Amino acid sequence: RRPMADGTIQEVVQNHSSRVGMTPEDLEQSVLEHLFYTCGKDLRSATPLDVYRAISHATRDRLVHRWLQSKRTYFHHEAKRVCYLSAEFLIGRALAQNLLNLGIYHLAETSLDHRGLTLKDILEEELDPGLGNGGLGRLAACFMESLATLQYPAYGYGIRYEFGIFDQEIANGWQVERGDDWLRRGNPWEVPRHELSVGVNFYGRVEARVHVDGTKSMHWVDTQTVIGVPYDTPILGYQNNTVNTLRLWSAKASKEFNFSVFNDGDYRRAVEEKALSESISKVLYPNDESAEGKELRLKQQYFFVACSIADIIRRHKKRFDTLDNLPDQIAIQLNDTHPAIAVAELMRVLIDEESIAWEKAWELTKAATGFTNHTLLPEALEKWPVPMFERLLPRILQIIYEINRRFLLEVHVKWPNDDERKRRLSIIEEGPVKHVRMAHLAVVGSHSVNGVAELHSELVCTQLMPDFHDMWPQRFNNKTNGVTPRRWLLQCNPDLSEALTERISDGWARDLSELTKILEYKDDTEFRAEVRAIKRKNKERLAKVIESRHGFKPNLDSIFDVQVKRLHEYKRQLLNCLHIIALYQDMKENPESDRAPRTFIFGGKAAPGYMMAKLHIKLINDVADIINHDPAIRDRIKVVFLSNYNVSLAEIIIPGADISEQISMAGKEASGTGNMKFAMNGALTVGTLDGANIEIREEVGAENFFLFGLKADEVRGLKGSGYNPNHYIERSPRLRRALDLIASGFFSPDDPSRFQPVVNELRNLDTYMLCADFDDYFRAQFEVDQCYRDPENWTSKVIENLGNIGKFSSDRTIEQYCKEIWNLTPCPIDLTESF
Numbered sequence: 001r002r003p004m005a006d007g008t009i010q011e012v013v014q015n016h017s018s019r020v021g022m023t024p025e026d027l028e029q030s031v032l033e034h035l036f037y038t039c040g041k042d043l044r045s046a047t048p049l050d051v052y053r054a055i056s057h058a059t060r061d062r063l064v065h066r067w068l069q070s071k072r073t074y075f076h077h078e079a080k081r082v083c084y085l086s087a088e089f090l091i092g093r094a095l096a097q098n099l100l101n102l103g104i105y106h107l108a109e110t111s112l113d114h115r116g117l118t119l120k121d122i123l124e125e126e127l128d129p130g131l132g133n134g135g136l137g138r139l140a141a142c143f144m145e146s147l148a149t150l151q152y153p154a155y156g157y158g159i160r161y162e163f164g165i166f167d168q169e170i171a172n173g174w175q176v177e178r179g180d181d182w183l184r185r186g187n188p189w190e191v192p193r194h195e196l197s198v199g200v201n202f203y204g205r206v207e208a209r210v211h212v213d214g215t216k217s218m219h220w221v222d223t224q225t226v227i228g229v230p231y232d233t234p235i236l237g238y239q240n241n242t243v244n245t246l247r248l249w250s251a252k253a254s255k256e257f258n259f260s261v262f263n264d265g266d267y268r269r270a271v272e273e274k275a276l277s278e279s280i281s282k283v284l285y286p287n288d289e290s291a292e293g294k295e296l297r298l299k300q301q302y303f304f305v306a307c308s309i310a311d312i313i314r315r316h317k318k319r320f321d322t323l324d325n326l327p328d329q330i331a332i333q334l335n336d337t338h339p340a341i342a343v344a345e346l347m348r349v350l351i352d353e354e355s356i357a358w359e360k361a362w363e364l365t366k367a368a369t370g371f372t373n374h375t376l377l378p379e380a381l382e383k384w385p386v387p388m389f390e391r392l393l394p395r396i397l398q399i400i401y402e403i404n405r406r407f408l409l410e411v412h413v414k415w416p417n418d419d420e421r422k423r424r425l426s427i428i429e430e431g432p433v434k435h436v437r438m439a440h441l442a443v444v445g446s447h448s449v450n451g452v453a454e455l456h457s458e459l460v461c462t463q464l465m466p467d468f469h470d471m472w473p474q475r476f477n478n479k480t481n482g483v484t485p486r487r488w489l490l491q492c493n494p495d496l497s498e499a500l501t502e503r504i505s506d507g508w509a510r511d512l513s514e515l516t517k518i519l520e521y522k523d524d525t526e527f528r529a530e531v532r533a534i535k536r537k538n539k540e541r542l543a544k545v546i547e548s549r550h551g552f553k554p555n556l557d558s559i560f561d562v563q564v565k566r567l568h569e570y571k572r573q574l575l576n577c578l579h580i581i582a583l584y585q586d587m588k589e590n591p592e593s594d595r596a597p598r599t600f601i602f603g604g605k606a607a608p609g610y611m612m613a614k615l616h617i618k619l620i621n622d623v624a625d626i627i628n629h630d631p632a633i634r635d636r637i638k639v640v641f642l643s644n645y646n647v648s649l650a651e652i653i654i655p656g657a658d659i660s661e662q663i664s665m666a667g668k669e670a671s672g673t674g675n676m677k678f679a680m681n682g683a684l685t686v687g688t689l690d691g692a693n694i695e696i697r698e699e700v701g702a703e704n705f706f707l708f709g710l711k712a713d714e715v716r717g718l719k720g721s722g723y724n725p726n727h728y729i730e731r732s733p734r735l736r737r738a739l740d741l742i743a744s745g746f747f748s749p750d751d752p753s754r755f756q757p758v759v760n761e762l763r764n765l766d767t768y769m770l771c772a773d774f775d776d777y778f779r780a781q782f783e784v785d786q787c788y789r790d791p792e793n794w795t796s797k798v799i800e801n802l803g804n805i806g807k808f809s810s811d812r813t814i815e816q817y818c819k820e821i822w823n824l825t826p827c828p829i830d831l832t833e834s835f
């Protein structure tokens with residue numbers, strides 16, 4: 001507390017050197033002090049988990065003053081901030097990333113080493129916060145890190161699930177789900193903010209009150225309240241002073257026990273009510289790209305949205321005594337339809353709680369809100385039954401109806417006699433049971449609607465929402481995804497990062513477009529040799545994981561051919577499996593055939609209720625079993641399914657890959673982000689012209705990308721003209737033979753008809769056109785083989801990918817969002833500034 005000239009007392013964030021000193025000794029001292037005071041242990045009795053907690057707290061000590069200063073700076077400078085609302089944040093482990101972004105990774109390594117401890121081992125003690133399903137959740141995490149690195153004021157808002165995405169075990173080739181109790185060891189990276197808890201209403205009814213001045217107001221009464229308790233996680237910028245906040249809401253019963261119920265001796269109901277309300281943030285729904293219709297899911301969505309909107313308005317009113325400038329101070333981004341109810345909730349708060357007129361409230365809501373669509377899959381588009389909405393959120397439904405009434409009036413003005421168009425556009429889907437279309441609510445309530453890659457954004461306009469595009473073409477835009485180079489290169493591939501920094505300095509870590517400078521070394525033999533040596537070392541690390549889990553050491557000279565992503569038929573893991581079987585049959589027939597050895601590596605979870613995807617996992621494992629134990633094949637083909645694919649495993653697999661499989665049916669994968677991470681780590685892509693593959697190929701050069709398959713318009717054309725898979729099976733002996741082998745039960749001697757459903761789907765429907773793309777895929781894979789056996793040619797392609805991948809940094813994506821949707825400007829943090 002410093003007395004100022006004008007007599008006022010100023011608060012300055014102090015940092016006492018011993019506590020946050022940046023020398024190895026200081027850090028070592030802090031770790032020992034936390035071991036003692038925080039964990040109640042000394043070095044002799046400390047477990048690796050204790051050391052992990054101690055160094056995590058010591059690291060946290062070194063960011064807290066930045067965190068506080070960031071908040072104060074934004075408040076003081078009235079900085080506009082983005083609030084990224086997402087039901088998923090797949091943030092991965094925090095310690096290594098935070099040490100790196102604080103610039104003290106090596107310091108930590110040294111100070112632990114000094115005590116005979118290995119940072120690498122300690123890092124393994126951290127459990128992955130699996131608060132997401134896949135790409136959408138990880139994208140939100142990459143975005144938060146880029147926002148902080150680019151010094152933009154930002155809040156991430158989501159749910160603090162007690163159980164994240166399930167842990168996947170493979171038992172006898174089948175996926176088995178285990179609860180992911182990720183908090184069982186505590187979490188040093190979160191800070192509860194009980195004082196900012198919010199009450200959220202459910203159920204009840206709405207009553208209208210007419211006031212003496214004739215005005216009417218709506219009141220949502222007899223509700224059941226659940227408390228949302230915020231837990232804050234710091235999001236550090238890369239080597240700057242910015243620390244933004246990820247605020248995740250946890251549900252708590254509003255009152256411990258409903259004593260009146262309790263006193264009536266209905267103990268069970270008392271406990272049930274408590275458990276019921278706290279079940280809201282209990283578990284993440286494990287569906288990727290398929291809408292979950294359960295009432296608890298709608299409760300989860302409204303819960304975190306209502307908490308977040310209340311928090312946003314509370315903070316705004318603390319600074320301003322008007323809400324008129326809300327859109328100048330806040331940008332709200334809806335990460336898919338999961339938080340779309342925010343449009344109606346913001347309206348409710350502005351009208352019912354802030355007494356703002358409907359029209360004004362609507363202008364504020366639209367101006368403040370943006371919506372991102374991440375998928376075209378019809379089954380992923382969320383719509384909720386009106387009766388469920390009525391029961392759970394009666395006031396919100398009323399507001400949605402009024403939004404829709406006014407919207408359809410706007411449609412009527414433009415297309416007076418087009419009832420069919422009104423029916424298509426309506427937020428309410430007519431039918432025996434009416435439904436609320438959440439994507440429609442999001443578009444109507446937003447000033448911006450974007451897709452996540454050029455092709456996808458185009459298909460959003462032409463396929464998914466043509467009527468809305470007709471209505472508001474100016475709202476639709478594209479923001480091609482990106483990934484943070486801090487986690488997905490600097491952290492997961494330190495050797496390659498060093499080789500780059502040695503030659504082009506470390507500017508690339510902040511601005512990935514600087515990677516083009518490495519192209520000057522394309523013909524540099526030393527660099528080329530280093531690129532190969534680094535890949536081999538990373539393959540070795542991956543091979544160790546495979547050996548420890550599957551008991552065999554993959555051949556490091558083999559092509560590490562990797563497909564890791566959620567299991568979904570449109571991602572076509574089955575096509576990859578068909579190629580493996582065809583290759584196997586070829587090798588059996590021509591044992592002398594001279595092909596490069598391959599290690600096929602799969603990983604990915606299937607939604608627990610998605611039986612076909614689970615059957616594909618079983619097929620891959622059964623095929624692996626047969627081929628891996630076939631003496632005729634030796635190690636020329638090895639197949640492995642690595643269980644429990646998550647962010648941490650990806651950080652080991654991706655740097656060790658030679659081939660990145662991005663083989664979805666064109667028009668189905670909105671973007672993909674794994675494709676970007678692989679190319680950034682020196683893998684070459686085998687892919688279709690789908691999602692961001694198209695832009696990756698444009699950037700790295702067609703000659704450095706193994707392309708195959710039908711284009712999106714060809715897929716639509718063929719489907720339109722009655723696609724018949726048999727037409728392709730008859731013309732492809734390899735494909736037919738592979739299908740016959742599966743159908744024969746060769747890979748499932750214990751249950752010969754196990755995979756009949758897989759073969760039937762391909763022969764009768766082939767929804768994702770594997771048969772149409774099979775031969776071309778086989779051809780592309782043959783090109784991979786040929787190229788791999790020419791290491792100089794391969795290395796050139798790898799360097800071309802590395803040098804031209806800069807576009808796919810989430811920094812570029814975030815800059816575009818900030819300039820074109822959120823109208824945000826950076827707000828650097830000065831630690832000496834006092835307020």
Ligand SMILES: [N-]=[N+]=N[C@]1([C@H](N)O)O[C@H](CO)[C@@H](O)[C@H](O)[C@H]1O
Pocket residue numbers: 134135136137139288289336374375452481669670671672673691
């Ligand atoms: N939901 N969803 N969509 C996805 C992914 N499955 O999470 O979002 C990702 C992030 O936008 C996309 O990369 C991916 O193509 C798309 O399928």
